[in-house]
Amino acid sequence: MLDKELRSMIGDVKDGRMDRRAFIQRLAAVGLTAPMANQILAIGGVAMAQSPSPYPPTKRGGGGPLKLLWWQGPTLLNPHFATGTKDQDGSRVFYEPLASWDVDGNLNPILAAEIPSTANGGLAADGKSVIWKIKPGVKWHDGKPLTADDFVFTFTYASDPATAAVSISTYADMTVEKVDDLTIRILFKNPTPFWANAFVGAYGCVIPKHLFGDYIGSKSREAPTNLAPVGTGPYKFVEFKPGDLVRGALNPDYHMPNRPYFDTIDMKGGGDAVSAARAVIQTGEFDFAWNMQVEDDVLLRLEKGGKGKTVYAVGGDIEFIAINFTDPNTEVDGERSSMKTKHPIFSDPNVRKALALLVDRESVKKAIYGRAGRTTANYLNGPEKFVSKNTSWEFNIEKASKMLDDAGWKVGADGIREKDGKKFKLLYQTSTNGPRQKTQAIVKQACQKAGIDVELKSVVASVFFSSDVANNDTYPKFYADIEMFQIPMTQPDPALHMRRYISANVATKENKWQGPNYPRYVNKDYDAAIAAAETEIDLVKRAALYIKCNDLLWQDTVFIPVMHRLTVDACANTLKPVISGWANRTDNIQDWYREA
């Protein structure tokens, strides 16, 4: 993106010559996500849009019970211990952050009095500090006031390695200090362009100092409040049975007017996704069911009944095929897929490109994901209208065949390509999961037509996604030629998402395969762009760097994106949930209501 042009566009928005939406759409053309575009505006001195509240109820309560069905129920209720979104969702009913991401990727204040900006003095020009003002008058469920001390404490708690909080890296490179009772200042070690990470979203939930104070570090597990949360949220804790039930009741002192709408909230766990969909859509026993990982045909059939429907939210989750740059079949110094080897087939970039031509995204969408997926050529995906225009994908067996012919891979007598006596055979692995096995079959069929022999392998998810060093079937070990899975984009900023693939992060025996760069992709330009992006305080330049990274992954065919996945939930026809693809399901639970 042209730096100058962007600057003048920001000026235009500031002076009202261009509207926000147009600005975001312009940035979309170069592959920026909406949240990033909004952050650019914020840094440029334009206050974040506060989306007008669509919440009509005019009094607190009176909405009866809200019945939620999570087919994997929350197993613990401390947001800083949460393993997986189910726990974050459960905790978020009781605990709150300063702000959360709304549907359009804007920051929505929750416990903050206002969103920091350069205009209100919240954002420092050097990117090394942020000042947050806390909403006055907020009380914990036990009646004690919420103060800056609680935020400083939450920071200390989460950043102590002995606490073993999963939110540790959110709070790692910063210090948080109290300015006055209702103001905190976050000081970053380095200029931090994505400042809205600490105290925002799932890992941003603040916990009360007066109840957790004695349970920091190695004593963290013993806190009684781990199982009986006391927060500031719209619902007060009533009961918790791990994996089965989370129950809350309306908080009469909630700090937002007329909220919450429901008198009680029940989150029931257990079972499977199909029957959860049935309980909401078909029988109407429940109001809302989370994460419908069900084939679209099944959902369409259920929806004919009419008590409920499916709802979708667009985030950045991507299902992809990763290509191994090293040789999984040769052992060097006791290590397969070693950096000392080169993949015998994929070292030719044209072969990787040819393989990408054989992945029929459209068929995968039609046969499997339906309304829950979008085809894409990008690794880094934003909402639909914000997808990069620099990249494109196509499905073309003839073109792929020609490229392979040109690369010297000729079709042999048995219909399989070979070069220098070596057959074109691939091992294609993924986790055991219905849609994934179907995708494998679709890809294999196209490959066969192009003269590539593909062997399919599926590994049970608990092994595939584990960090078990002793097991050879885990995805970071990557003892296969290609592998497929999804990496969720947990925050609306690409930094963590894209950093994975720098050379220093290559998964090897030395780092016990803990390095997240499992394709073993090495590109100096990529490293340089990431390094530059991380110290780049100018968000405009930084954005351009991440676009470059996405385009490098595409040009080098490190990943073959299969499907940009949407979140799918089942919802009663009368319920009006507020769900953002950039946040947890329950992140805006205070705004949920039912239409009469």
Place this chain on the structure above:
Amino acid sequence: MSQYVLRRLLIAIPSLLGISAVLFFVLALAPGDPFSELATNPNVPPEVQAALRARFGLDDPIYLRYLHWLSAMVHGDWGFSFVSRMNVDTLILQRLPATLYVIGSAQILALLIAIPVGVYAATKPYSLFDQVANTLAFVGFSLPTFFTGILFILIFSVTLDWLPFVYTTDIKATGIHYVLEMIRQAIMPVAVLGLFQAASMTRFVRSAMLDVIRLDYVTTARAKGLGQAKVIVKHVMRNAMIPVVTLIALQMPAVFGGAIVTEQIFRIPGIGSLLISSILSNDTPVVMAVTFVFACLVVLFNLIADVLYGWLDPRISLR
């Protein structure tokens, strides 16, 4: 008799030790680790995973971990769940009532069907009643519970809209409404499980009765002019019940262990569903505790069955 019980108890101790060791080592060697979900999360640095592993003692050698577990268990400390960071005994106690209520009712239902039907069918073998009962029994145990469960849901919840198919532990009602609601939501799972159990048990009761009914002493009793009902209840049933007691006693652990499939279908928060979710999330302490409790129950009820034999047939305990 007391010596017999004591001897049996002493034998139980080494078997329990053996079972616990096998369970522990198998679980420790099984693939997967409890922090797999953290591994794909870019927010969680490997150091945190390492710290958690170290804190939970996952890096110690297996035999040390086993000895540690054993000594804690002897002291009544069941350990805590890696996933919920909650004590395992609390977790199990939370799940036990639903399991006992649903699975227990199903067992009672099964007995209430199986004993009268089996006994009556045996008194009139190859009659129309016997043939119908047999056919139904065969159909009953050929249909797996996951099939009948979904069939029931489709009929009674989706089509007729009579019964809920999601089991709720906390019904927001009091008094008679609470009781009615508890019964209403248990009807389907109890029927599914109970009918399945009843089917196989009926066959068992029938054949046990048939074995006894032809014995000479029964003919003698009849020849003495005793009424049919008296012969069947006093003379035949008491002896025929010995194998039936074995069957029931050995099924008791299942009442505590839950019915994994049925609990999953109806979302009953019982021990079975706890076991399956713990296995899926590699929550070793919970899996270990549940399976070990299960093993203890099997041993215990074997013992009870043996003692009951002694009471039903005194010759057994004399040897």
